[in-house]
Amino acid sequence: MSLTLALPVHNDARNLRRVLAQAHKLGVFDKVVISDDGSDEPVSRTEVCPPDAWPQNCFTILRTETNKGAGHARNRALEHVTTEHVLFFDADDLLTPDLAALIKTLAGRQFDFCLFRHTDSRCIGWGILGQMPLDExxxxxxKVQVGALSSINPTQAAALAETTNYPWNKIYRTDFLRENNIYCSETMVHNDIELHWMSFHHGRNILVSDRVGALHFVAPSGQRLTNRKGEERFAVFAPLGRIASALDTENASERLREPFLRFTSGLFDWIRGNIAPHLQKRFDAATRDFLLTYVDMARFSQLSQADPVLARHIVLQLERGRI
Structure with a gap:
């Protein structure tokens, strides 16, 4: 199994050095692709890479002169991946020894992607080595929480598709992404939603592992993308629309439609609660337009039978969006 570690980075050389040192120590990555997303000081190998960590032809640094977002950076990195598999990761997160064990277990297995468990700084603060309660x-x-590695069926995939839409908790077969034209949205926020859902949409051979392979850091405040409250939040409707259209036109993803709508409705509430107050009415109107476009009467009738709580919540969102 050959594997590339693909890392977008913007003005974070210190953390990039840390994760590259970890990656070298784990000894499971054949190549590394750094995608420098317009850092003020261009990333250099001598600055961030451990000495003698990877041969010159196995370590690539790409540079975009202007900051275009992590989605663009990941897509550009993918263009330069030559190994059979790829793991997207973030420079400010940490790999774990369990990830190395998982990668060794995957050798010789055929799969489109492998989803693994993670933990984050909030859980660590609570003394828990695991995911947030909703993801758990x-x-x-x-019903896949027991056992280090297993295949899942479409029903299980539909349940796991509702986990938090991160790009770095999956090991992908590179050709799976390319053959199905799966990529990140090139937006400043919400760029990982499309990668996540289109992977579940097209995936036919999905593995899952309960090994905790990553430690994700969540900042409660500051300039991280999670904390942005401005106009950029409206960019979410374009990738959500593309996903909804894909799920509407191909019967193979019928099981994903209700989970996707549940995820979308919850995401709209999260954005509304975090966006600047003066933008809320506009966001409510855009939410209403999206729901009216992608939830017709036939689908709403089905939803009312399958999940009446979600159906009622969508009615409230539609009413809230009236001008």
Whole structure:
């Protein structure tokens, strides 16, 4: 199994050095692709890479002169991946020894992608080595929480598709992404939603592992993308629309339609609660337009039978969006 570590970075050489030192120590990555997304000081190998870590032809640094976002940076990195598999990761997160064990277990296995568990700084603060409660609930519902590695069926995949839409908790077969034209949205925020859902949409051979392969850091405040409250939040409707259209036109993803709508409705509430107050009415109107476009009467009738709580919540969102 050959594997590339693909890392977008913007003005974070210190953390990039840290994760590259980890990656070298784990000894499971054949190549590394750094995608420098317009850092003020261009990333250099001598600055961030451990000495003698990877041969020159196995370590690539790409540079975009202007900051275009992590989605663009990941897409550009993917263009330069030559190994059979790829793991997207973030420079400010940490790899774990369990990830190395998982990668060794995957050798010789055929799969489109492998989803693995993660933890984050909030959980660590609570003394928990695991995921946030909602993500753990999705894993329990899928009944895959026991066992280091297993294949999942479409019903289980539909449950796990509702987990938090991160790009770095999956090891992808590179050709799976290319053959199905799966990529990140090139927006400053919400760029990982499309990668996540289109992977579940097209994936036919999905593996899951309960190994905790990553430690994700969540900042409660500051300039991280999670904390942005401005106009850029409206960019979410374009990738959500593309996903909804894909799920509407191909029967193979019928099981994903209700989970996607549940995810979307919850995401709209999260954005509304975090966006600047003066933008809320506009966001409510845009939410209403999206729901009216992608939830017709036939689908709403089905939803009312399958999940009446979600159906009622969508009605409230539609009413809130009236001008």
């Amino acid at each position: 609930a999705h894993w329990r519902r899928a």
